[in-house]
Amino acid sequence: MTETTRYKADPLATVRSMMRQYGGIFLALVVLCVFFSLSNPRFMSVANMMNILQQVAVIAIAAFGMTWVILLGEIDLSVGSIIAVAGMVGAQVIGLGWGFAPALALTLLSGALMGALNGVLTAKLLLPSFIVTVATMSIYRGMVSLPTNGAPAMIMDPTWTAIGANSLLGVPIIIWIVIALFLANHILLSKTTFGRRTYLTGGNREAALYSGIKVDRMKIVIFMISGLMASISGILLSSRLYSAQTNAGMSYELDAIAAAVLGGTSLAGGTGTMVGTLIGALIIGALNNGMNMLSVPYFYQLIVKGLVILVAVWLDVRSKRRKA
Amino acid sequence: MTETTRYKADPLATVRSMMRQYGGIFLALVVLCVFFSLSNPRFMSVANMMNILQQVAVIAIAAFGMTWVILLGEIDLSVGSIIAVAGMVGAQVIGLGWGFAPALALTLLSGALMGALNGVLTAKLLLPSFIVTVATMSIYRGMVSLPTNGAPAMIMDPTWTAIGANSLLGVPIIIWIVIALFLANHILLSKTTFGRRTYLTGGNREAALYSGIKVDRMKIVIFMISGLMASISGILLSSRLYSAQTNAGMSYELDAIAAAVLGGTSLAGGTGTMVGTLIGALIIGALNNGMNMLSVPYFYQLIVKGLVILVAVWLDVRSKRRKA
Amino acid sequence: MAETPNDVVLSLRDVSKTFGPITAIRRMDLDVRRGRVHTLLGENGAGKSTLMKILAGVQPATGGTITLDGRPFAPANPQQAAERGLSIVFQELSLANTLTVAENILATREPARFGFISDRRLIERAEALVRELGLPVDVRARVGDLSIAQRQLVEIAKGLSHDAKIVILDEPTSSLSDAEAEILFGIIGRLTQAGKAVIYISHRMEEILRLSDDITVMRDGEYVATLEKDRTGIDELIALMVGREMTEIYPPRLGPAPGAGVAPVLEVSGLSREAEFHDISFAVKPGEILGFFGLVGSGRSEVMKALFGMTRAEGEVRLDGAPLTLSGPAEAIARGLGFVTENRKEEGLVLGQSLRHNITMASLGRVSSRGFLRRRLEGRQAREESARLGVRAASIEAAAGTLSGGNQQKVVLAKWLMTRPRVLILDEPTRGVDVGAKFEIYRIIRDLAAEGTAIVMVSSELPEVLGLSDRVAVMSEGRLQTIADRTDLTPERVMSFATGQTK
Amino acid sequence: EGIGASLLTQQHPFYIELADAMRAEAQAQGVPLEVSIANQDLSKQLADVEDFIVKGVDVIVISPVDSQGVLPAIMKAKNAGIDVLTVDVPAAEVDVTSYIGTDNYTGGLRAGELMAEVLGEAGKVAIIDYPTVQSVVARVEGFKKALEDYPEMEIVAQQTGITRAEALAVAQNMLQANPDITGIFGFGDDAALAAAVAVKSAGLADQVKVIGFDGMEEARNAVDTDPVMVGVIQQFPGEMGKQAIDTAIAVMNGEEVEAEQPIVPGVYTGQ
């Protein structure tokens, strides 16, 4: 199902097959937006749309990385902790006075390394990724606090903070970054042999091995992608907050997983797309934003969020089953 | 491997095969205990052993329920929220002045119902249990706060609080409860047709269906067991704290899963035992307690805990692979 | 027909079954009589297993009536079917690998009091059953630790553990060697003597003609004919089944076998892997077909996996004279080796993905440039390969899992043909494949050899090995017993090597 | 042998300063001190206290995760004959040897009064809260109480934003829904600093004033440099920590101590 659409050239057919493919979840997003717009006319303003995109950026980027991992049939629970470590690495390197570029490079490197560790432990020691990343979630979360003994670290670098605060051509830089990363991940997944190998490996690991795919290396690279995406999320978050918080990103892994699964990525591996994940992340973002606009109390927000996830996934499963 | 041991009658052979079966993880527990005893002589005192057991009770009982769910190849992330709801239900019913017995009954009922909802959504709507329980985790957590608007609720009932505070024959009641629930779960799993069907269904769902097992009903019952165990954990926690906290049990599901997996339960379903889960829970408990005794700072505790989980699971995987 | 009507124990009229838009069975009639073996014959995807699943209560029929002992029969689940005296051995293994043999055989019927299982009695009962059937399996062993053949025996034991009036056996011998199959045939004889009815499904014509009393042929989900064994022959059955005449099962060699002067392309010397195989040496020339015969468990698959680099092994493997480091399938494929694995569902196909994905998965480099897929090129090449093998599917975008067994096997072949291998290893290439498809696969193997590909074909079917190979290697207990020209071998001689009687 | 301290969290500058002050004072006085972090989990706090009891400390200093839920931990310590002091958050339903903490309600009142003052006694105000923490509830109550005296002042939104990231999103969304907001009260420094970022990114820096609570260095710097941050209620964790250790030592020496030692917060509006 998933794959067929990619080869249509006719744009109308593409739109139709998009609707077929993401029908359930797309509908859920539209219904949500219509409902919130009726409740509060400001919801649909351009300013608020940008708000939503900015707020959802951190989750969406982490969810892009998570999509790769889930496509392989694995899971990465350490994403929230990596987000926090990344911010702290950036803050510390800036604190050393090395400037923006080295801070950026080292932060991304730290994310890739943490992801690589997850990948190596999963691929080489053959431990289940759930347990590996539960463990590294704890380890990385402990590590965040080491440099400052638990305190947040201020980030004074003007370039770093500009990422979260400034705009380019009237659109916040954060949104440009989300768009760029979406396109990069989407193309890598749907247009390249690497993406194809990911689908094949997630679909049947054994068959992939026999077909000459280096599954171990693949796994390590994909956990690195997840770590890298999480570290970019960490950069955006810390730049929005002008500081690295030791509890940053706590439980964001669950939101990232929810976004991917809402978007039709199967936890069994082998099925899913970046477009779906983006829609999933937007649903979560629109929901949080809309309920704040309606002044829904916090506890009710939790309940409604859970219900919307259930309904959206159910719609999606149902529409897929009907097609099959 | 797992099953063969059940047929030995000779006690010495049983001990030997226990060692074979739980070798890796048992070793990890012994090493931990020896290390902590050498570092602090008080660690091995009877009083401290009781401390550990009491502290680990809440996780252990939730992990017993989680073991059932994982054996079926499913997962229950709502356990932590159910723990909180259970305490709140108890507090509210006691607050109505209905007394201990109705409060106890309604609390257990609430746990079973929340579990049943997870089960029905998973079995009947065919949604993945990961996403169902991520959603109900949020829903149940929202519900806890409704009666008190987020504030904790005091529990004044003397019987309720006695559970957490009193002893019987010199052993705290909590420990008796853990022992009783361990035995009940262990016997149900290893000696009855229900337990055997759980292994069969987790091992091969098709085979179970072909053998006439009502897999759907099975799933619902097992999520109910998990909910029930979580609600008992909630009772113990609230009785130890004399109050129902709205953030009680937060992220305990991860500890419960870690305990089960440490104990050799496979996330793929079909393999695992209650004995293993108990050992897994004890490792977590001994670790937390031992590091407190050594005054290890909190962040280092997180790091060490993650490392110990990794090493223990690796030992276990390795010892199983060598046997195969 | 002299029998009285009450001889008929099970009777189907007008039974049909649809899966959404797909019609798997349309208007099927069948009469099964006690004390007789009734064989169902049909191509892959003809609807045999589906019909049996209806009888076993796994799936409901969508139309028609079934009567059992004169009373209507519409089981809602397998237990109801069992209660009415019907038991089934499924085509696909339905065992839990983590449980023991005893636990699997008696699943849901464990001896228990108040829900508490008596493990002692469970073992006793399972042992008694296995002994009575004469099956060589340890009931305490974990199913996951058994070989495929042994698992199939466990599956049979499980099916026969019910005291049933009607026993359904859906391709029970597809993973069995002749010796084990003989045990099964003995059991079937005892069942019919005791007045039970047996419904039997198989693609092996020899055993069908030997065992059956009645044979019903199905085609495209429809009833074609019911014949008595004594009044028909293999040619008529095949013609009914595939809808055309087939005179020769093994296509003739298209050219002469490579002469003595041709250098071998693959040379294996002293290949060993602890506890699996020892000191295996052989060589194949371009255009040659080397058959590998042996009993199930003799270690042939392990040898092939090792030289493909899937498992570590000692010894030397040379391709075109240059050594292969056995570092993994990627190297093997790059050097021109192809491996059609034995278990297509687990090792061969990504069932949830399209034929196109499956066909190009081992040669992605050929349909991409600089890491980017060229989807037109990919589609064209996948279509070509699929057409070349005559894969019957709606399109190359259909999911592999929706094809019948024989067509799935052809997709696996297509995947490896697309890599343009110089040496192609085929492990049981026709397991579970119907006669028509078998012939096509044989033809493809012949074509490949004629084009100069060296073929190594592992098979447990002696006629297949002898019908196709230029030379035959025989393995027993992990050792190579002989390699000889086809012309120097008789079936008896091969069997005596395979059973270790001749060294 | 010495003092055991069980602190609510280590992920907040307030508690870091508190812990540092306690350690410094203990070292200066030559008394052994062990610190455990409950990480906002009451049962971890109970376990920490149980472990202190097994270790045999003389005095336990607790900053409760929850005023009511801390009862069993305190009871256990008292039953073991160990004196208990509470810092920052009081314990309900049980007497402790002494409580040393900020008067949060008064602090909330001052925040309200400051808000009225900077807005000219009229305007629409939003609150970022954390309703499961009693000390925060007291601050918010005080803040609302103070505003009751000003009929022109109205509270138009109140939302929960616990972490800085949550507070930022909540503030943005409140401003989006109520663009006429002129003041925001954040229950802590994190909430206030996040609100100030939201105000600036919404382009409302001339219109909205933000007041925080805690008064750690980052927030005081912001008050100095950022016109949006008009003031912060300042707690004195250093003083609190020192006083807690001094009290504990006094208790160990058998001296009498005051049952309540309130520390009145200051109002910081810049240099």
Ligand SMILES: Nc1ncnc2c1ncn2[C@@H]1O[C@H](COP(=O)(O)OP(=O)(O)OP(=O)(O)O)[C@@H](O)[C@H]1O
């Ligand atoms: N669950 C299903 N959904 C859709 N189609 C199905 C399903 N099960 C079977 N079919 C289709 O029904 C047809 C009959 O399949 P069946 O398995 O009965 O064939 P068979 O005669 O047993 O073949 P083989 O000899 O390969 O075992 C096939 O075309 C198959 O694709």
Ligand SMILES: Nc1ncnc2c1ncn2[C@@H]1O[C@H](COP(=O)(O)OP(=O)(O)OP(=O)(O)O)[C@@H](O)[C@H]1O
């Ligand atoms: N007696 C036995 N008991 C258990 N397992 C066995 C036994 N004999 C062989 N096996 C299993 O069978 C495998 C080796 O057989 P292999 O598959 O290589 O043989 P083969 O000749 O290719 O037979 P097959 O037709 O089954 O493929 C190993 O995985 C081994 O575990």
Ligand SMILES: [Mg+2]
């Ligand atoms: Mg079939």
Ligand SMILES: [Mg+2]
């Ligand atoms: Mg084989």
